Amino acid sequence: MTTVPVIAIFDIGKTNKKFFLINEYYKIVLERTTSFEETVDDDGDPCEDVALLQRWVKEQLHEILSQKKFDIRAINFSTYGASFVHIDHDGKVTAPLCNYLKSFPEDLKQEFYAKHGGEEKIAAETASPVLGNLNSGMQLFRIKQRKPELFERIKYSLHLPQFLNYLVTGNFCSDITSIGCHTQLWNFNKQDYHQWVYEEGIDRILAPIFPSDKVTETEIDGHNYQVGTGLHDSSAALIPYLANFAEPFVLISTGTWCISLNPFNNNVLTPEELAKDCLCYMEYHGRPVKASRLFAGNEHEQQTRRMAEHFNKPNDYFKKVKYNPDFVAPAAPAVAVDENQLLKQSAFGSRDLSTFKTYEDAYHCLIADIMVQQKTSTQMAIQDTKVKRIFVDGGFSKNPVYMNLLAKAFPLFEVYAASVAQATAIGAALAIHKFWNNKALPADMIELKYYAVAQNIEI
Structure with missing residues (x-):
């Protein structure tokens, strides 16, 4: 056999x-x-x-x-x-x-x-x-x-x-x-x-x-x-991207936390950045990976629960919401948020849900408010590097409202929803590839879906 x-x-x-x-x-x-x-x-x-x-x-x-x-x-x-x-x-x-x-x-x-x-x-x-x-x-x-x-x-x-x-x-x-x-x-x-x-x-x-x-x-x-x-899981999950892409990129790993990881940023962390939850992870060859963290997945969970109760919808109703640019353009005026608190809490928590006609309208506003935070957080990881690509994996990569608004927030970047089946496990295997596998790395390891801002549609 x-x-x-x-x-x-x-x-x-x-x-x-x-x-x-x-x-x-x-x-x-x-x-x-x-x-x-x-x-x-x-x-x-x-x-x-x-x-x-x-x-x-x-x-x-x-x-x-x-x-x-x-x-x-x-x-x-x-x-x-x-x-x-x-x-x-x-x-x-x-x-x-x-x-x-x-x-x-x-x-x-x-x-x-x-x-x-x-x-x-x-x-x-x-x-x-x-x-x-x-x-x-x-x-x-x-x-x-x-x-x-x-x-x-x-x-x-x-x-x-x-x-x-x-x-x-x-x-x-x-x-x-x-x-x-x-x-x-x-x-x-x-x-x-x-x-x-x-x-x-x-x-x-x-x-x-x-x-x-x-x-x-x-x-x-x-x-x-x-x-x-053995490897720390966040570092392992980055390895498939490092193995497949030579051009500089930022990976936004989304879940409870949205972590923007930039393996191409060698700038020293400042006290201000540390106070805003920036840190360095360590790439498996020992190079620092500058990162910024945002508790956006947690806020999304809390606010969608509040919206579901207000609009009498299931807790996971947001999964049925399709991107509609008409909901975004006339968004309600932003609630004033102290700059020092911007990355800790979006403006949406202070919004009155009765001002929204529909769940869909409110949901677009929630993601727009989170995107104000996300742009600030991810920009701290990008800084002056030559990054022109943003990959998003995890839960928000499957969210068309988030992905379209991210593309809109970074119009000069190529924005992709990325998917690697069991990225941490694949990364741990790739780390020691040469010791067990003499085949070339497959080209289809990462699935990409491109989001273009110009047409406001998903490609």
Whole structure:
């Protein structure tokens, strides 16, 4: 029987845990999805159940490696970020995985920044806004200060992708895409851990950095496999675009957050940009990716719920709304919004819904108000770079009102709705392409739909 050469990818989200087999043409030939009930940490706060995750990963791998239908050439991982798994000197998990949404003690925050030069200095040097537990380095500082007995037990604290690598290889490593993503661990100017990491002795529990595009040959049940170190999911999702497009572009990744990612922007983050939620992600070769964030998906959800109630429509009625430029042209006067609050809340939340005749009219105004924010946010990522293309993936890429208004907001740019099936998993496979796949990259990996502003129609 002919076996199918594939790479196995574990793609771990906060809610859904996915396992894929991807063939040499980057088509998904097997997909499994599960989810776990959360457990609680030692403070009683909800967190990932690492024991369940560990068991599931091992079960999936054991079962698939025993099959004769597939020729597993390599294994890699992509997961959500800002999450550490702590391993003791016996190689066992020694503490719960801290949820990045857990609140960070205000007194400890003040103590840290007073000791190490202030919020503005740390944020600028680490290319990350002050985000509490979303700065995963702060989780380690918290353990050292508040739980010193746990700190002494830790041999290595591994970001979640590298914990999965450890489960398969038994090796301890760190990865730059996790370290460089709003952790406040990495000094982008010095290309090294920040000085505070050394001053606090945090460096001793951080495993050696291993290249994101390299593999470790690992023997499992008498067979050798090429195993990648694992990647932060946002960085992994960018890889298909970097692999397919040489011309400069910005990717707006949309969901709860709309994140504008510009791999072609080398400008230093300013304090003003950091205050407006700009940051740097880290591309898998170690290059910074300037990004700006907007909480637009969350606002869209809240406001469409308010509109549905007012107009007596289903919550998802917006999916039936088609773009109509006549609704946009005579839009109601903008409600005054403080510039410092512009990126936190659009004008629509202050609008009186009774001034709109129909749901469709109100919805166009909602997206127009969000687009005022989106233009400002995305422009902070574009700046003076040579970017002329904007790709949009995720939920808003399927929204004709959003896409047409985005094209109108950026008339000098080519604006595309882009779609990559399971982009983070495909990105994790692409990162180590040369170690398992000798075929050329397929040209149809990314589906594009062009939106032209001149005719106000979808092409």
